[in-house]
Amino acid sequence: MTITRDDAVRLDEAAGLAHTRQRFRLPDGVIYLDGNSLGALPSGVPARLADVVEREWGSGLIRSWNDAKWMELIGRIATRIAPLVGVRPADLHLGDSTSVSLFKTMVAAVRLRPGRRVIVVEPSTFPTDGYVAAGVADLLGLELRWCDPADPLASIDDDVALLSLTHVDFRTGSMYDMAGITAAAHGHGALVQWDLCHSVGAVPVDLTAADADFAVGCTYKYLNGGPGSPAFLWVAPQHQDAARQPITGWMGHAAPFAMSRDFARAPGIGGWASGTHPVLALSSLETALEAFDGVSIAEIRASSLSLTDLFIALIGERLGDLEVVTPIEHARRGSQVSLRHPDAYGIVQALISRGVIGDYRDDGTKPGIARFGFTPLYVGHTDVYDAVEHLVGVLAGGEHLAPQYAERNAVT
Ligand SMILES: Cc1ncc(COP(=O)(O)O)c(C=O)c1O
Incomplete structure (x- = not known):
């Protein structure tokens, strides 16, 4: 039976997340399927940033470290992210990039296994994971x-000290069995x-139930923190006394x-800080996370699966020759x-x-990949349905073969 636009309308009515779209500013006429790369702008962020810049920084100046409680930003944000990944807020640190967080946790992990000589990474992981692992090994x-x-x-x-995997693959969207592999x-x-960059805020994650040891994740994709917003890192409570991270900066000092x-290392997760945290970026992230208010990750997951199911079904129905590399299961x-x-x-x-905004990822010697990310908070x-309609139009008219697309932009 052919899927119609009315079917899509009915699915939106049943999904119950239509109200969260108002929590974002999306340009008219844009279907945004790239929230797996850079999340959309949550509506409260411009005002928050203006306030932090004008009032807290501009007027408050240095006093705002105390008056505006800038030192408490990390803890407040951790409280919002923790339930999305199944951990205690007290075990989450934020402030560095994902790459730096990977470096810190990888060094700490292998130091916990003296005598073991191997770090295992998979070759199709996001490149920075492999690059950092190579740097740590060296x-x-x-x-x-x-x-x-x-x-x-x-x-x-x-002989393996650490297995470091990306939970959801950035190219294919395939997801590992976290608990099974960890055990x-x-x-x-x-x-x-x-590495939870493509999981956090999109799929339920329970690091505690999986008995994982370390995790990192970025906040600019499904958490909508803004370009380059800082990553989080998580250290399982049982490792916190013994684990030692390598960038022992003053912000990780006990005093x-x-x-x-x-x-002298700060106790607990505080000892994972290194330098001064990015107040503007964290302020943006804190407000961005309000888009999750009153929405459970289970609802988001149910909607996400429904969206991706529909996309895959429409591709099968209308563009059956296209290879879907994302698992059906x-x-x-x-x-x-x-x-x-x-x-x-x-x-x-x-x-x-x-x-219709998606993105492209190279895949070594194989043909490349067109990626479409589905963020249920703002994609219906x-x-x-409309995106697939456009895709059918692009292919039917040969628009993708236009000469201007022969050269790639710096960011694909
Ligand atoms: C799985 C994964 N890890 C890490 C990164 C990026 O790391 P960073 O935040 O250091 O740029 C990305 C970016 O897309 C990613 O997909």
Whole structure:
């Protein structure tokens, strides 16, 4: 039976998340399917940023560290992110990029397993994860072992200190079984770290139930914190006394303003800070997280699966030749759908010129990938229907073959 636009309208009426779209400012005429890269602008953020800049910084000046409680930003934000990933706020730190957070947690993890010489990473992971692992291996004289993405556990033996995986793959949108893999790796005595960049705010994550050891995640994708908003890192409570992170800056000191010569680590997660945290970016993030008020991650997940199901069904019905590389099985699917095509870059650019924004990712020697991310807080089923309608139009008219798409922009 053919899926109609009315079917999409009905699904939106049933989904119950239509009201959260008002919490974002999206330009008219744009269908935004790139929240897996940069989340949309939450409506409260411009006013918050203006207030922090004009009043707190402009008028309050240095006094705002105390008066505006800038030192408490990290803890307040951790309280909002913690339930999305199944942890205690007291075990979350924010402030660095994902890459720096990966460096800190990887070094700390391998130091917890002296005598073990291997860090395991999968080769199709987001490049920064592999690059940082290679840097850590080089720094500490360890081996970086690339595993089979389809079977990471096959590479785990008793010499492995750390298995570091990305929970939802940035290219394909496929999702690992966090609890199963963590338990099996623990069976060999290895620690496990999860990169949650493509999971947090989109799929339910329970790091505590999975018995994970470390996690990192960015906040500019499904959490809508804004370009370059700082990442979070999580350290399981049982490791916090023993784990030592390598960037021992003054903000991780037990008494930063004692200005003492020697480093004395702050207790708990406070010791994971290094330098002064980015107040403007964290303020934006704090307000952005209000878009999640009153919405459970279970509702978001149900809506996300419904959106991606519809997209996949419409592609199958109307563009059956297109290769969908995202798993069909719900348990293995994140919140994006990826299509492989020799002209994937041109397809994405032609769609963008029609107001449908997705993005393109290279895939080594294979044809590239057009990615479409579905953020239920501001994407509805009718958007999905209309996006596929545009895709059909692009391919039917050969718009993706236009010469201007032969050259790639710096950011794809
Ligand atoms: C899985 C994953 N890790 C890390 C990053 C980025 O790291 P950073 O925040 O340091 O730029 C991304 C960015 O898209 C990502 O998808």
